[in-house]
Amino acid sequence: MIAGIIRRIIAGIITVACVYTLTFVMVVSIPGNPFQSGTRNMPPEAEQALRARYNMDNNWVYFGEFLAGAARLDFGPTFTYSEWTCNQIIASALPVSVLIGFLAILVALMIGVPLGVFGAVRRGGWLDAASLALVLLGISLPTFVTGTALLTIFAVFLRILPVGGWGTLAHLPLPVLTLSLPFVAYIARLTRVGMLDVLGSDFIRTALAKGLSPRTVVWKHALKPALLPVLSYLGPAMAQAMTGSFVVEKVFGVPGIGQHFVNAALNRDPGLILSTVLVFAAMLVAFNLLIDLVYAWVDPRISGAV
Amino acid sequence: MFRRLLLVCTSLILASVSLFALTAKEPRADFTYVNPSGIHTLDPARMSWTQDFRVALNIWEGLTTWDPKTLSPIVGAAVFPPDISSDQLVYTFTIHENARWSNGDPVTARDFIRGWRRGMEPGTATDYTFLFTDHIAGAAEYVHWRNETVAILTATPVDRPTFHESVLTSHGGDLDDRFDEVGVKALDVRTLEVRLKRPCPYFLDLTAFPTFLPCHESIELLRERHHGLPITAQGLVVYDPQWTKPDYHRNDYPGLLTNGPFMLADWTFKRRARLRVNPYFRAADQIMCRTIDMLEYDNISASIMAYEAGDVDFLTDMSVPYDHELARLSLSGERPDFHSCVLSATYFLSFNCVSPEVGGRLNPFIDRRVRKAFTLAVDRERIVENVLKRGDAVAHSFVPPGAIPGYVPPGGLRRDVNEARRLLAEAGYAQGAGLGPIELLYVPSDERICQALARMWEEALGVRVELRSQESKTFAEEKAHQRFMIARGNWYADYNDPTTFLDCLGIGNGNNDSGYSNPKYDELLAAASVATDPSIRSELLRKAESILVEEDCPILPILHYSTTVAIKPYVKGLHTNARLWFPFRYVTVGRRDQRGSVLER
């Protein structure tokens, strides 16, 4: 098992390295000057001086320098925000996104799991149809629509929550709720399918035959195996929720990391692009490994997979 | 099982929320405003955005500063007016005796020289070096010498370390001696003498500009050194970019020190900057707003909602898809807290005057008559009144009329479709025949103007116009490399003189994207730069501009931007002006209730 984990970690590092290389190639091949800002053209001498200073006159030197820095967890400077290093930006933005993403996944679990269970137990009934409708609505509504709707209702009309920003507890509910909706949909769907699968199996029949009440069977015996597909989905979902909330961040003005994925690319800021990509890839790999470990712990049958 | 899951989720939520709630919250500042696009940099030598200028000029103070109503230079850190020699070439500034940095240190002439020198150094990478090289004696030579050596050092192969090292050492040794030849001298601790290349009637305007701000000597603690030399291996003078942070203490650096009415108390990335009154500022006790918060809202619409909800006292930027409604509310008087003003800025189109071919197609705009025809075919009133409806001013000249005292720009070309068709026919493209599709390059936010323009040209001249919108970085690169036929452009005045506009179409200017070159135009500008009589000077500039907008037409001025700002009625002491310069030291804020409604003080 330990050997398996080590193998997985090495494979993960290789994946992250490939992601880095690929991104790097894209970054150096796209047009646009990372140093220019505003409408004024930068004097060529100034640009040359900056390129020399940041090792950018030779792409491969920059490639190596950045990687060496990243190995020491030092992602170097940004060009868009000259006073802030990539480390400072990530340290300021990542916790925000992690908090919102984490809460959104928890909320999604709390809503999605019962929804999926009811759907499976009452398969074909109105509850199933309603939960399916809710689920499909969840993946069909763009988050900027739901977010703006919530914002208008709670912040503009009812005035019980602030319009946007970050810093107090009142800033949390709207972004978390908005972000959780698509995840609610997926989790409910996975729970339903998993539950249907389990309810058809022999040990449930046996339990029912023994005379246990259906409620006990569903919530006590069937739920744990039925949640396994949800568990394996949580890995990518966590990484996605914690880094991919750019639309929600924009709607609510949350200073998270999602906006940097967009802005770094638009500003052609190589340091920031590479560091955000590395953070994303590392989180994805880490969460997948973590989920697999939990999986093996919950369901010892498949421990060989790790 | 489910209960357990629920319990785990709930406790995790509670735990993370309470952890978040534990972080201390500061009370609301006396005055709060929103800067939607955030601070790009607080390094005065490097900044080029209005919103950065606004913060910098509130926390630093130049030798002069601008009057918030008229934008003319007024007293700053030095006695006003300074001594000016009779040939208008030597300015002697005396710094106020009680001018102080935010730690109590006196402001010295050397602090100004240090700040200005950073603006000339290639390692600072400023957009505004030309403000020094164009005006101050010896600055151009110094910058040229620096650039040359840096180019040699960066080009030196790594396998010749001894050569590299010897160039570096001798260069580092010469550095201060060579800078002594630049015309800025500290005659004593408080007296600064500036020698100009040629008379500059707007020099006191320039000394209020952020590039001319002083710099406290503590920055030297953060200088990057290469083997004990004051320069880096590339020969650059570079400081740790984090010197503008109030809480940065590497090498015993005291944190950012400023000499203006306010000091930077706290700056969190993408969230907030808090300003506090500089207790050592000479008029500190007259400042009513003791704390100011600058908030960053990525989403302008949300910042307007926050203003309406009373969370914010002042909005400087309300460019939203419904901005014409805001302008209407402001101009009709329905919302007396909305103030519209026309900026000293011009939105124009650049014609590509140099490339015979663009993207494999014939570029007809190397012919002056075609440029003129396209100019004559445009109905600017319709764009301003029917398309944008923001109350922008129609532009017939590059320099906004009325923006610069003593200068009346030429009348420009009015719409004349028949003359346009005649000129086009004269150029050999009667009814647009022989013209391929004309390409109009712009950024997505210009969609409305550019569609209207395309339709005007199609209707008036019978040409086919192809719209090409590019996101801003790609746009900038395409434009700078002349890969366009017609491209949008805009220009904001940096100082109160026509040359802030006119210079950028001179031959070889880095911002001359049209590639326009007319020696006659440059001669007129050169003659104006040595003219001492103001009326002769402005007549020469006017002649130059009339070549620009009436004869050669390398650019097509369309409008002078109007903008709407929102100031809560209980905020007094803010005045709109053409450069959106807001000194916060004169602001008073009446009492407000929780929702921001007015309660008199």
Next chain:
Amino acid sequence: MPSTKPSTKAWHITTASVIVLAGLLAASVGTLPLSHRWYNVQELGAAVRHPPSLRPVVPSERFAIGEGPRGLKPAARVAYHAVSWFGHDDLGRSLFYRLLPGFLVSMAIGLAAAAMAVAIGVTWGAAAALAGGRVDFIMMRVVDVLYGLPYILMVILLKVGLTRPLTILLGGHSRGTDLVILLLAIGGVSWLTMARVIRGQVLSLRSQPFVEAARACGAGAFHIFRRHLLPNLVGPIAVYATLVIPQAMLQESFLSYLGIGIQQPTPSLGRLAADGVQAVNTFVGYWWLIVFPCAVLVLTLLALNYIGDALRDAYDPKSKTVGLV
């Protein structure tokens, strides 16, 4: 206890979804000659946001003489009157006639993404599974790596990077280029799940007796794939292709919201919904600019998702995957 018979309710909804999509498609194709005239040209004289009205409110300077409602056949007359049904946007353009071609553009993006997902995903997944061993390992690691790239960043980089080469390649027709780039960027990342699913399917099919038998008879790999595997893959391919369509449309709307999606004046459902949402304010209610585009977008996505869901239920009721998870 679970029944295996699909519920009639779900069936009704699926039928309704098909009808909605077909109706939208018919309406947008049918009015294309009209809407083309309306969607990208602003009325310079009357650039006003008009609320919805049953009669045309913007003067019809776009219609040549003789083409007015009088000389038209009844169907065309209805189409003419529909001009103001959904109101007008800030440039005086008919929202109705922007929504319909917008629907077509969105569907084109969705279909193109699905087509790319099928073309690349099936080839990649099947090739990996059939080749097996080291090749399979490397090919699937490539998919892993591409999964590890943040989607939004890739789309922006692709979009920016491809603009110049493609503009040159397409002879400078920038309008078309913009759309093609968006298709490539969205399609370029939509095939990954398909590749994984197909690989799994092929791996499990490969060990089935009928494939073993074919191999024993000396059939080549390509022959086996075409004659024995492909027919069995049609089900999952159809299911995933259907689910890629709404995903791609949703992603386009996100890009539009962030200002990097499809460029004006070309309409798309996402673009129109994003424009409407960005015009939300507390001063003037442009409710029609928000309600109609969002309603059409959600209706379309909902219908597509219902169809995809029904297809999956029919093909594999115990499927453990949802959408593009």
